[in-house]
Amino acid sequence: MSSPTGSTALLTDQYELTMLASALRDGTAHRPCTFEVFTRRLPDGRRYGVTGGTGRVLDAIENFRFGEAELEQLAATRVVDDATLEWLRDYRFQGQVDGYPEGELFFPGSPLLTVRGTFAEAVVLETLVLSILNHDSAIAAAAARMVSAANGRRMIEMGSRRTHEEAAVAAARIAYLAGFTATSNLEAGRRYGIPTAGTAAHAFTLLNDSERAAFESQIASLGTGTTLLVDTYDITRGIELAVEIAGTGLGAIRIDSGDVGVLAQQARDQLDGLGATGTRIVVSGDLDEYAIAALRAEPVDGYGVGTALVTGSGAPTAEMVYKLVEVEGRPVAKRSSHKTSRGGRKAAVRRYKETGTAVEEVVYQVAPGAAEPVLGPHDRFLQIPLIRDGKRAEGVPTLEEDRQRLRHALVTLPWEGLKLSHGEPAIPTVFHEA
C-alpha cells in the first residue's frame, strides 16, 4: 500500500535528506543549482530512446509533501535533525523544470529533464524523478519497437501479472502512449482514461461443463462481437464450435499457445471456409517485438503482449542519472573516472533534413549571454517548460498529444533507425561548444 497520506515524499533515498541536513547546517542548501537527467548510453544495441513518465513526474512532484506521517518516521529513526524536519514540514518545490515532453525520442546525452532551484529543493527529488523516468522510459522504448513491428495492427497490453502491481498501471499508460490500442489493466483505465479490453481466460472454459457451455455463456453475456478463446482443448474444434454458436458475426478468436504463425493461417482458412470472413484473429503468449515482426506475413489482426512489454524487452531500466551540473551559475562535474560528465546547464535542438528526416541531436550549454544554436528551417528545440515557480506550466501536452508526437517522431528517423536488430543510435549526439 502507498503512504496513507498520498505523499510521495518518502519514495526517496536517505542520502538526499542527510545531504540536505548537512547543507542546511553549513548554509550551502540555498545555493541556486541545476540538476540534469540524461543517460550516457542507450541499452545495448538500441537505436533510440523514448521519453516516458514526464506526466507522472509532474504529478509526483505536486504530491511531494512531508506530512505528519512522514515527519514522524524521520524523527523516530533520527535520519535528520530537528531543524531539517522543520524545513521539510514547509517543503514545496518552487523552482523551474524544463524537459523533453513524453513521447519525444532521446539519445545518449539528451538533457531529458532540467531541474532548477535551490540545492535543498532540487536534491530531494532525485530518487523519485529517476524512478519514474527510468521505469517508464524503459517500457516506452520496448513498446515503441513493438508497435513499429506490428505495422498498424491492433495491440493489447496484458502484462500486469508479470510486474509489480503499481508498475503495471504505469506500464499500461506507457503502452498507450506508444500506440497500443488498449490495456487489460482496469486501474489504468480509471486513472488515465485509456481503453481497457479483455473477455475470458482458459479458466472460464474449464469451469464450465463443456467448451460449448462456456462459449454459450460468454456470448449470452458479452454478445457475438466478443473474442472467444479457442485453444483450451483443440483449436480446430474450438473454432468450429465458436462459429456454430456465435454465427459468422463472431468478433474475434484468440489463440494463446502453440506455433501461432502456422495456427493463424489455419484458423483464417477455417474461419473463411465457415463464412466468418470478418472474424478477427488475435494471438498472444510470450510475444516480443521480434515475434511480432515475424508474424507480419500471417493473417493476424491483433496481438496481446505481456511479459516482454512490462519488463522492457531485455532492458528493464533506462539507466538515467540525475546530476548536479551547475552551482550558482558555475558548471560542475565529477572528474575521477572515465564516465563522461559535462558540467553546465544544457538544452537541445534536433536537426532535420528538408525531407523531414532527423540528422543529429545538438546538445548545447545554456549560459547567460551565450548564443543559442542557429536553427535551420526544419530544426526544433526539444525542451519545453514543465514547471514554472513550482506550478505546472501552461501548455504541458496531454497523453493523447504525446501519443501523436511519438507516432510522428518515429517517422522522422533515418530508415535504419527503425530496425529491430542491434545497432548504433539512429542519429549522433553532437555537443555544441558555444
Added chain:
Amino acid sequence: MSSPTGSTALLTDQYELTMLASALRDGTAHRPCTFEVFTRRLPDGRRYGVTGGTGRVLDAIENFRFGEAELEQLAATRVVDDATLEWLRDYRFQGQVDGYPEGELFFPGSPLLTVRGTFAEAVVLETLVLSILNHDSAIAAAAARMVSAANGRRMIEMGSRRTHEEAAVAAARIAYLAGFTATSNLEAGRRYGIPTAGTAAHAFTLLNDSERAAFESQIASLGTGTTLLVDTYDITRGIELAVEIAGTGLGAIRIDSGDVGVLAQQARDQLDGLGATGTRIVVSGDLDEYAIAALRAEPVDGYGVGTALVTGSGAPTAEMVYKLVEVEGRPVAKRSSHKTSRGGRKAAVRRYKETGTAVEEVVYQVAPGAAEPVLGPHDRFLQIPLIRDGKRAEGVPTLEEDRQRLRHALVTLPWEGLKLSHGEPAIPTVFHEA
C-alpha cells in the same frame, strides 16, 4: 498515485470481471474451485527460486474491496452488468489460502500458493496475486544470489532510482528478506520497519566550494562514524583528506567508480598507512552477483547494490501462473498444447538426507481420501495456512522469521545448488502419484 480509496480491486485484468459476469449469469460462479500458483520453469540457468511477496499478497487481498470509486469506473465503462456490480459491492474474499511462506525455496512445479473458494471469489484475485508474487520472487532470487556471493559482508540496497517508485519499496523489503543489511529507501523503512542507510552523493561535494568543505560539513552533521564518498575528484587525495578531517575513527569510505577491486586494495593500504585500520570500505556502482563474488578476495567491507537487484539480475519476472486446477472436486487442465498442466489440488513435501541436505521436491495431489506422502524423519511439508475463511491465519510468520528461514534454507541445498553459473535446478521436482 494509487487509488484514493486504498483499494487494490482494480489492479486487475478486465477479463476476470467479464468472466465473473458470465459466470454469475449462468450460475457457475458459485462452484467451489481451486486455483494454484506455480512456475513451469526457473529463469534460464537458475538453480533455485525464492518465494517472495506472500506477506504483501495477504495485505492486498484484505484491501481488495470495490468501493464507490471502483464501482463508478466499472459502471461508466460498462465493463460488467448491474447484477455483477451489486455482487462486487459486497465482495470480500471468504475462502482459504495455503502457500509456501516467504523465504522458502521453490522449484519448477512447486505449488507456491493454493487459493480455494467459489470461482467468483477466487478468479478475481488472479492478476493481483501474480503481480506481487512474480515481481517479489524475481527480486528475491537475485537478492539471495547476491547475499550468497557476498559471503557475510554487509549489503546495502540502493536501487530505488532504477525501478518504478512503488516497485522500489517492494524490492527493498525483499532485499531485507534475503539478508541485505539495510536499504536507502525511506518508505520501505516506514512501511516495513527495516533499517535504512545513506550519507551523501557526489552532488554534495560538487555543491561545496571544495571537497574539504564538503567533508567538514558532513562530519559536523553526521559525526565521524559516517561514510565519506571519496571519488569525486581524486580517490587518493580524497582518502587522505577524509582521514585528515575525520581522524582515524572515520566510519567508512565509499568508492562508486573505477575498477573497485584494484581500488579497494589501494584504499585499504592507504587507510592502514594513515592509521585508520578500523575504517570500512564500501563499494558501489553496477554490482551484480558475479561482480560481488569477484571481489571476495579484496578488502571490501560492504556492497551497495542497485540496478541488478531491482531488475532481478537478468530475470525481472518469475513467470508464475495462476491456474484453475479443480472444479467441484474434479481435476481440470488445459490440454491443447505442449505446456505441462497437471489438474487437481496439490501440496508439496521437501525430502532431506540425514545430513540436512535437500534431496527432492515431492508434489502430490490432495484429494478426499488420498494418502499424504509418508514423511521421513527429516522431511517436511512446505505449505502453511495463510488465510482461513477470509481471515489471515494465525501463525503466519513475520518478515524477520522469513529472513531466518531463507538463510537456513540456502544451507540445505546440495553444494552445487549455490553456484552462480548456469545449471539445472538444485533438486528435482517429483510428481507423486497417489
